[in-house]
Amino acid sequence: MSRRALAIALIALGAPACEGQGDAGNGLVVERKPIAPNCTPVPGTFPSGLAVLSQASHRAALVQTSPPGVATFDLDAERPVPLAFDNIGTDSDRDGADDAAAMAPLVGFPLSPVMGGITALRDDLALVATSNYEQLLFYDPSSAAPRSAVVETPASTAPGAYPLLPPPGQSQLRTGLSTLACIRPRDPFDSTGEPTAASAVCDPAQPSYLTNLTAGAAVAGGRLFVATSNLVNGTRFHPGTVLVYEWIESSGALHVRPDAAAPALFTEHFNPTGVVRAVTPGGRELVLVTATGAIGSGTGAANVRSEGAIEVIDPAVPRIAAVIPLGLAGPSFDAPAVDPGGRIAFLGASSQRQLYAVDLRALDDARLYTPGADPVTLDGMRAGFPDARVFHAGAPLALPDRADGPPALLCEGFTDVALSAAGSELYATDFCDGTFTRVRLDLSDAPPVPFPPDRFQVAAQERPFAPSNAVGLLRAPGLVRVRPGAPGVDYHTPDVLVVAGQPDAQLCALRVESQ
């Protein structure tokens, strides 16, 4: 071989040697295949929100963390059929700035949005929460397409009050509403009793912090209410807030701006998460907020660090009108499940295998809405006001144990609830033992507030999922939702949806009443 041949050989070998991107062909495609006849894999991991749309649409929208986005499913099949997915992108609110880069000056490093829950307001409009880059995204849940709204900042707003909203006095068409707000707490102490420090990026002159962990949202009384947990770290929480925005829909356009009168409400308990609009039997429109209290990520009663409650917002004012304390309950982070008649609301528990409930009929008392009054605690200790608690930490609705469930030390319980479309039954999943429990509700007549506990009986407990410590089986059911309409009449496919199997989750369809 000559030197020339050697040179040619080396050049020939070097020709394709430029660094590749590993993207030949179709790149890297991870195929997720169904493993159960009634379940469909989520096209990603860690689903964080699920909303079932109207009876007419036969669709559901699911939020997933990775890839971050919204997926829609057709429910007219034995298992949900995926239709579309939309990644929220790197500029998710379309404000012209990269999300992560926009957060960097505020927290010291880039932070991308982490997906949260979804609230479907209509078949063509849903609110999707994201954290780290705190916001609510506007989505068409039927098609998983982003929607736009005119986001405004009143001229009277103090500079820096909403670091990522348009400057005061300006508006912008965006696909997301920033929920990053500078908060100066009324009681400047965190959940451990430590004083709140001044925040350099918020108000260096007084105790302050930026909101974080955007959670539930609801629209009521022409206002948008958004809960922010305000976690410091670990199990330490700043005082919780519910941000209030004016919500104006006219001529097909949506305008949203911070509420001039009460831009933020402080919850009486730490860690507000779930938010839902409710209408009482007397026709009063309210907003119910789940405030879990300070809570860790473990299991059992020791995981609950402070008392929780359902807090009641009068959206017309707006202000917190009443508090229904639950004690050291550690309720689930979901919004309360309200029966169609507005009489009762249920919550799961994030650390134990039990449920809580409050009697919403107590909220029809006009005295709760006296202008300027302090929130009324409806625990039976306030003269003239009833005890609105049906099940609470001291007297929970305990679900039966599963004989082959995981040891309590491992996972004592994490329950999610939904009510049947008719409001006659409650369905509860338990992440820990994989059970699906049906509780029969007797809301007939008009017994005194609160409903007697014996009106709520466990009717059946099924085991569609394996316990959480099982390996290789579909397990760990979480979010549960019920399709609207009459099963077997309005539709003939499964009536209940459950997200199971975190982190590589499946969206499962169960036939409960739709047999």
Add this chain to the structure above:
Amino acid sequence: MRAAALIGALAFGLAAAAEEPARAPAAEPEPEEMVVRGVRTGALDPIPAASTDVLYADDYTAEQKSLADLLAETEGVFVRRFGGAGDRSEVTIRGSTPSQVVVAIDGVRANSALTGGLDLSRACLPLLDRVEITRGAGSGQYGSGAVGGTVNLVTRAAGAEPETRAEFRGGAFETWEGSALHADRVGPVDASVGYCGFSTQGDFDFVQRTEVVDGVPSHFEPEHATRLNNDRIQHAGTLGLGSALGPGALRLSDYAVYSEGGEPGFDGGNGATAGQRTEARSRDLANLAQLRWEGGAPLIGDEIELAAYHRYERTHFADPVAVFREPIDVDARLQTLGARANDTWQWRPFGQPLAVALRLDAAQDWLHASDRPSRDRASGGAALEPALHLLDDRVQLSAGVRLDWADGFGTEWLPSAGLVIAPLRWVRARAQVGRAYRVPTFDELFHPNEGFITGNPDLAPEDAWNYDAGLEFELAQAWWFSDLRVAATAFRREIDESIVWVLVALNTIRPENTGRATADGLELSGSLRLTRFVRVAAQQTFLDSRRDATRRHLPGQPEYETNLRLQLGPDPVWKVVGELSRVGEILVDEGGSGHLPDRTVWNAAVALNLVEWPGFGLRRIVSELWLSARVNNIGDEAVRDTLAFPQPGRHASAGIEVRW
């Protein structure tokens, strides 16, 4: 700058080596080869009943391969890589987990007592002489941990002739690697000293994964990303000293490695960082020293080995970027002090050779870490292994039993048995059965409760039985072919109480003992030469590992793996090597729904030994001088062994390797 430092370190080593005059053999033309066609049988290596392979590093001279590359081309072995050069890689055997494989250096277990596995990227191939791989056995020698098998890395020691070798190469992602090794006799002492340095900027472009369900894709934005914070610098060294002592030889060996670099962690996210850690760093230092005497004393045994060793490991991990938690800054130190004694007696009862080996070993581990209380654990074992050779070695019967003890887990009996039948010198059938177990690691037992992750002090040891049977034959000459070798082995492993990290609560993962699982498989391998210019080798592994209760596959392992190697050229004059690696789908979650796609990756290398070319006139100076170039992943395939750790696309390197 790092490259300059490496070059400096190498220059130092080379300068020392240069003091030794070159002792290259005289340049003489090779005799013309005469080929006689026909069939001539070969002779199989006298290996025991276990499925064993020995890979000699010198067989891959100037091919710029890593230890992980070598292991990956062995049947039954799957190497799980977490990135490119310098990034973590782990070895699994027959569907095991990495912590179910004992990786040893010069016979001393090197697995981390903290995490169980061993990062293959910390072992530098130029410092190794050979790699001994045993599949489906090894409990008799090592006790706990040899569920899948064992890998023993044997460092280079001084041979009969003084030797100096050095190597330097550079390539994609600003990666530089160099090594120098010198071995010689100084009076009654044989000595070897080696250094290996590695530096990489490490950032490579990759494509993020697209997940597809029922034809609906979901993907990250942007689709292309860069592996960030992936730089690494590494220094490794070996020292070997040996001398005759009494009726045997005393040898001191030491392997040390220091590594420092970024830890990008998982990918999977939108934006420029693609969800990776941008500031996390790690550094670790490990040292393994062994003092060993080998010899024979008529009164107490025919082959005696006495050894004491010390293993030190220090790791530091820090991530200042903290969201809703304190920044991470963890320092852990592990030490192991151990000793072993092996003694083999040989008799000829009834005129048939019988060898009986007795093994005794004991070790003590200590863990001190900034994030948890200190821990220590003692372990030890005794094994008796008779082997009887019958009918002029046509039949070999072997058996063994080991009593293994670990503090907190009591004692376990680990029996094994093997049979080899070789009716002819060139064909052999063999079978073996043995029990294995694995005591949980410190992390599995005592990982501090950090909210989202915690250890499980109630874990039971993993318990397994391995079975395999195989047939192999070797022909020295068959028509135009020579060195024709074909082997086939079927295997089964039944494992109970295997330990898996499970999401047990909404936000908490912890290790759990799981139910029974069975891995069935078939290993095929073959190799041949066609004239002196062509060599072909191929391996194929089929694996079907499932949980008994659900019949669902275990994640993390491909269902099949094929490796094909074609080498052209009259080694050691020049060679062109082409490699094909085909890996089947890999299940990526315990739920059983996500699958990484199958893939085919091509690599190529070309190397030229300038000493063999008279025009260069180098034979008087050095014995070998290779120039080489290599291209990996020529087709630029998207390659991942795990869901969230991308590997580089096409990349190349060039190097020089010299020996005196």
